[in-house]
Amino acid sequence: MRVCSVREMRAMDRYAIEKLAIPEEILMENAGLASAAVLNREIGIPGRRFAVFCGGGNNGGDGFVVARKILSDGGSVTVFLLSDPEKFQGAARTNLEIIKRLPLSLVRLDSPERIRGDVAHCHGIVDAILGTGLDRPVGGLFKEVIERINASGKKVLSLDIPSGVNGDTGEILGVAVRADYTVTFGLPKIGNLLYPGFARGGKLHVCHITFPPDLQTGESIRVRINTPPPVPPRDPDAHKGSMGEALFIAGAANYFGAPCFAALSFLKAGGGYSRLAAPASMIPAMAQRGGEIVFVPQRETAAGSLSEENFEALLALSSTMDMVVLGPGLSLEGETQALVGRLVRDIPVPLLIDGDGLTAIASRLEQIRARKAPTILTPHLGEMARISGKGIPDIRRNRIGVLQETAADLRALIVLKGAHSLIGMPDGRVSVNLSGNAGMATAGSGDVLTGTIAAMYGQGLPLDEAVCKGVFIHGLSGDLAAESRGEDGMTASDILEFLPEARRADRAGLPEHLRRRYAGPEVL
Numbered sequence: 001m002r003v004c005s006v007r008e009m010r011a012m013d014r015y016a017i018e019k020l021a022i023p024e025e026i027l028m029e030n031a032g033l034a035s036a037a038v039l040n041r042e043i044g045i046p047g048r049r050f051a052v053f054c055g056g057g058n059n060g061g062d063g064f065v066v067a068r069k070i071l072s073d074g075g076s077v078t079v080f081l082l083s084d085p086e087k088f089q090g091a092a093r094t095n096l097e098i099i100k101r102l103p104l105s106l107v108r109l110d111s112p113e114r115i116r117g118d119v120a121h122c123h124g125i126v127d128a129i130l131g132t133g134l135d136r137p138v139g140g141l142f143k144e145v146i147e148r149i150n151a152s153g154k155k156v157l158s159l160d161i162p163s164g165v166n167g168d169t170g171e172i173l174g175v176a177v178r179a180d181y182t183v184t185f186g187l188p189k190i191g192n193l194l195y196p197g198f199a200r201g202g203k204l205h206v207c208h209i210t211f212p213p214d215l216q217t218g219e220s221i222r223v224r225i226n227t228p229p230p231v232p233p234r235d236p237d238a239h240k241g242s243m244g245e246a247l248f249i250a251g252a253a254n255y256f257g258a259p260c261f262a263a264l265s266f267l268k269a270g271g272g273y274s275r276l277a278a279p280a281s282m283i284p285a286m287a288q289r290g291g292e293i294v295f296v297p298q299r300e301t302a303a304g305s306l307s308e309e310n311f312e313a314l315l316a317l318s319s320t321m322d323m324v325v326l327g328p329g330l331s332l333e334g335e336t337q338a339l340v341g342r343l344v345r346d347i348p349v350p351l352l353i354d355g356d357g358l359t360a361i362a363s364r365l366e367q368i369r370a371r372k373a374p375t376i377l378t379p380h381l382g383e384m385a386r387i388s389g390k391g392i393p394d395i396r397r398n399r400i401g402v403l404q405e406t407a408a409d410l411r412a413l414i415v416l417k418g419a420h421s422l423i424g425m426p427d428g429r430v431s432v433n434l435s436g437n438a439g440m441a442t443a444g445s446g447d448v449l450t451g452t453i454a455a456m457y458g459q460g461l462p463l464d465e466a467v468c469k470g471v472f473i474h475g476l477s478g479d480l481a482a483e484s485r486g487e488d489g490m491t492a493s494d495i496l497e498f499l500p501e502a503r504r505a506d507r508a509g510l511p512e513h514l515r516r517r518y519a520g521p522e523v524l
């Protein structure tokens with residue numbers, strides 16, 4: 001499913017109204033009817049009381065339609081106007097004029113205190129205060145009303161997006177409604193799916209309000225929910241070479257975990273042959289943890305990290321691999337970082353750079369741009385700041401935009417890790433991944449991701465799909481680990497151990513609750 005920006009939604013709206021001659025009133029009617037259907041399903045309308053809060057734009061107009069539908073379906077309703085009634089225009093104005101003639105109570109709100117009784121005695125609240133037109137921090141009466149809604153303990157349905165959430169970024173502008181359900185119109189907006197906005201929406205539905213399908217699936221909409229295709233079936237005649245060969249260049253004194261997690265995750269995610277090039281003195285200890293890994297001992301610096309003398313041999317070995325992973329636990333030692341810079345430019349196969357490798361390339365970005373084979377970068381927010389040259393708050397404010405710019409600039413596939421990781425392609429496509437959980441925010445989790453991505457590629461998916469699939473499977477593995485052991489105290493080993501089950505579940509069919517969660521909003 002595609003996910004759109006506010007600008008894209010407005011363009012679709014305009015197209016439907018101007019080119020397809022669908023009156024704005026019909027779009028608003030569809031939005032309102034779908035929302036009322038959710039209200040009826042979740043709370044029940046007949047015999048129930050509702051408080052509908054309407055702002056001064058079309059989001060408020062959708063609220064008027066819901067109020068009319070509540071009334072006609074046997075519920076009772078109070079509509080609170082947060083804006084001057086003279087302000088409404090177009091379809092919102094039409095619907096306001098209609099409800100003025102209906103036997104429902106319509107209150108122009110001047111004090112938040114006025115809502116106390118209605119909120120206390122209602123069965124549900126409809127939030128039609130602010131939609132995609134939010135353009136400044138929420139303050140004054142709007143803020144006080146939203147705070148009271150959040151404190152009410154009542155079930156809340158938000159129309160389009162919880163009021164106060166920025167539709168393009170998922171940021172909360174001052175304060176935002178905490179909804180139990182959201183019905184979004186046309187397509188989900190970026191703000192419905194990115195944190196913290198996502199967490200404010202509750203159960204998310206989408207109503208296409210009769211837009212024709214090609215309007216919602218066009219290639220011009222670059223963001224989508226991550227639903228990668230299946231991994232090709234395992235050939236019964238497979239041998240370890242045909243399931244992919246990966247080389248992990250990783251490790252330095254005291255960094256035993258990262259290289260092992262990375263190299264083992266490749267095998268646990270179904271990859272064939274995992275080689276780990278690490279400082280020679282570390283290998284006996286690492287062999288205890290991963291006997292299935294083939295070790296390639298490397299010369300060391302005085303600090304116990306990879307020395308630059310390894311360059312030629314590493315390059316030669318790399319050129320025979322399906323993918324090379326560079327970075328986990330390499331350390332920030334100067335000589336090792338210089339080695340990374342040289343390897344990055346010359347490794348002639350797909351190269352995934354993570355961890356200390358990302359730090360090394362942040363000051364050597366021209367080496368990435370000079371690469372002939374594909375590059376995959378897997379930064380968290382801090383590393384993204386380093387490779388994009390932007391501050392963390394700027395990235396938070398515009399995660400998708402910064403990702404698109406950086407992926408195009410570096411001609412790299414970039415996984416921006418975090419809750420709902422984003423996968424950005426050099427051509428501007430972005431996938432929003434919905435698998436995973438907060439327990440996965442733990443040391444070593446990112447190392448497990450590197451091998452999982454490499455394994456998907458080794459098993460035959462094209463590179464862009466392999467990256468998307470790797471991110472998805474990694475999250476699924478974390479979700480299965482959380483269901484079995486809980487989120488608290490989850491470690492990278494847990495994610496690693498659940499990889500085979502994740503692969504099996506992904507092939508055999510996911511449990512219904514996970515399938516729904518990963519598919520994104522339910523279509524009404």
Ligand SMILES: NC(=O)C1=CN([C@@H]2O[C@H](COP(=O)(O)OP(=O)(O)OC[C@H]3O[C@@H](n4cnc5c(N)ncnc54)[C@H](O)[C@@H]3O)[C@@H](O)[C@H]2O)[C@H](O)CC1
Pocket residue numbers: 009012013027028031055056057058059060061062129130131132133134135136137138139142159160161185186209
């Ligand atoms: N997706 C569709 O095709 C359809 C969407 N509909 C609904 O329309 C809204 C968007 O409507 P719009 O009038 O552009 O914006 P809003 O209703 O969100 O509000 C604009 C209104 O609010 C003022 N404002 C902005 N920020 C603040 C603030 N922080 N505090 C107070 N006031 C604020 C602004 O000045 C404007 O006056 C969309 O979300 C859908 O719900 C259609 O109904 C159907 C088609």
Ligand SMILES: [K+]
Pocket residue numbers: 059127128129130131158159160161162163
């Ligand atoms: K809203």
